[in-house]
Amino acid sequence: MDNETGKIRITNDDLELAAQSRHAAGDSSAETPGYGSVAPEPALLLEESKGNFFLKGWVYLGLAGFVGAIAAWAICEPRFVDDGPQLWGNYLLIPLMLTLMCVGFGSAEGIVERTPKRAVLRGLASLGLGMVLGFVFNFIANLIFNVGLAILSGMGGFTSRSPGLWITRGIGWMGFGVAGGLVYGLVGQSGKKCAYGIVGGILGAGLGGVLFDPIALLAGSAALSRAIGMALFGAATGVAMGLVESALKDRWLYVSSGPLAGKQFILYKPITTIGSDQSCDIYLFKDATVMSRHAVIEMQGPRAVLRAAGALTVKGRPVRETVLLSGDVIQLGRYGFLYKDRTRA
Numbered sequence: 001m002d003n004e005t006g007k008i009r010i011t012n013d014d015l016e017l018a019a020q021s022r023h024a025a026g027d028s029s030a031e032t033p034g035y036g037s038v039a040p041e042p043a044l045l046l047e048e049s050k051g052n053f054f055l056k057g058w059v060y061l062g063l064a065g066f067v068g069a070i071a072a073w074a075i076c077e078p079r080f081v082d083d084g085p086q087l088w089g090n091y092l093l094i095p096l097m098l099t100l101m102c103v104g105f106g107s108a109e110g111i112v113e114r115t116p117k118r119a120v121l122r123g124l125a126s127l128g129l130g131m132v133l134g135f136v137f138n139f140i141a142n143l144i145f146n147v148g149l150a151i152l153s154g155m156g157g158f159t160s161r162s163p164g165l166w167i168t169r170g171i172g173w174m175g176f177g178v179a180g181g182l183v184y185g186l187v188g189q190s191g192k193k194c195a196y197g198i199v200g201g202i203l204g205a206g207l208g209g210v211l212f213d214p215i216a217l218l219a220g221s222a223a224l225s226r227a228i229g230m231a232l233f234g235a236a237t238g239v240a241m242g243l244v245e246s247a248l249k250d251r252w253l254y255v256s257s258g259p260l261a262g263k264q265f266i267l268y269k270p271i272t273t274i275g276s277d278q279s280c281d282i283y284l285f286k287d288a289t290v291m292s293r294h295a296v297i298e299m300q301g302p303r304a305v306l307r308a309a310g311a312l313t314v315k316g317r318p319v320r321e322t323v324l325l326s327g328d329v330i331q332l333g334r335y336g337f338l339y340k341d342r343t344r345a
Contacts, residue, residue: 051255051262058242060112062235064104065180065204069234072097073227082222093226094141095134098176101234102130102183105197105241109188112263114285115278122187129186133179145172160213170209177205177237184241190268196245204240208233250342251304253297256329257336259286267304272297274332287333294332297324302343306330 053059076096079089106126110119148168152158158165181201185194211232216225251267265272265282273280277292284290291310298305304324306314312332314322324330326341 052260053262055112055255055260055263056242057246057264058239060108061105061184061238061242063238064108065101065234065236065238066231067234068100068102068104069097069230070227072100073230077223077226080223080226094138094176095131097230097234098134098137098179099127099130101176101180101237102126102133104234105180105184105238106187113260113283115283117278125187126183129183130179133183137175137179141172141175144175145169148172160217166210166213169212170206173209173212173233174202174206176233177201177203177240180205180237181241188268192268193245193266196248197241199248200241200244201237203244204237205233207240208236211236251299252340253282253330254338254340255335256338258284258334260284260335267297267299270299284333284335287335289333290335304339304341 054063072093076089076093079087080093081087081090103123103126107119107123110116110122145168148171149158149165152162152164152168155164178198178201181197181199182194184197184201185191208229212229215229215232216222219225219228245266246264249264249266253265253267255261255263255265269281272282273293273296274282274284275292275294276284276287276290280293284294289311294310295306295308295312298307305321306319306324307321308319310332311318312330313319314324314328314330316329316331324339324341326339328339330337330339
């Protein structure tokens with residue numbers, strides 16, 4: 001009571017204390033703000049164009065391809081011979097490049113999502129698949145490339161400055177993109193991810209192959225030209241995979257607030273799990289209010305059904321089960337999500 005006016009004053013602290021008392025007493029209505037209550041401040045939500053730059057798919061996949069390609073060059077270049085008897089570096093350069101790129105693509109998501117166990121397991125799976133596919137697609141690419149060279153020779157010949165040679169190499173190297181995209185989808189356990197990865201890999205690898213010879217001409221040094229050309233090839237493949245996957249996605253969650261702000265989770269699987277356990281498809285860390293398996297999103301034909309085992313809100317209202325609509329904002333602890341659905345737009 002105000003001693004000067006004789007009126008009763010109720011502060012925000014008084015309301016919060018009352019709500020806590022009701023909750024401790026088992027009054028479930030304390031969870032839903034009623035008339036006269038003070039709602040908590042909503043988390044700041046970011047638009048899809050903002051957020052952490054390095055959490056964007058095309059960025060981390062591009063970096064993964066770049067690192068894998070340049071690592072293979074660094075390993076093989078000392079034992080690579082341009083003129084004279086070939087050494088093991090000549091035979092292993094391309095297969096190893098593709099293998100390490102696959103390892104990068106497979107483990108990249110686990111790294112940016114801070115799930116080391118997933119990153120290691122997918123990286124090891126990618127290593128095995130990449131080693132096999134690296135040699136297989138190296139043989140296929142060489143076969144296509146040699147057929148193309150034979151065609152160019154029959155048409156009057158070519159030089160290192162001939163655009164026909166550049167295009168022929170690009171067509172041959174598209175096979176490497178197929179392998180990278182295939183491994184990316186296989187370790188992600190998704191047919192759609194395979195398809196998007198293959199399309200992106202073909203586009204990126206083809207571009208990298210076309211630019212390889214012009215880069216060699218500009219660099220002057222054989223070793224330097226290989227380093228630049230392979231780095232560009234790896235980065236272009238990863239960037240294209242990420243861009244194609246993002247452009248063709250149909251249902252996804254964009255993290256609009258929290259430690260993963262800027263990351264998008266494409267909903268490929270029939271059931272997507274969300275929680276603080278690293279085995280969940282969407283792992284939420286640094287938040288004690290998130291349960292180990294807090295919620296799931298189940299695809300039922302055109303509908304996406306959200307079921308919650310713990311507290312969360314959709315459009316500001318607490319829910320246990322609801323059908324998500326495109327544009328719905330989900331708040332779960334310190335994390336905010338924006339649900340988007342092109343299939344029902």
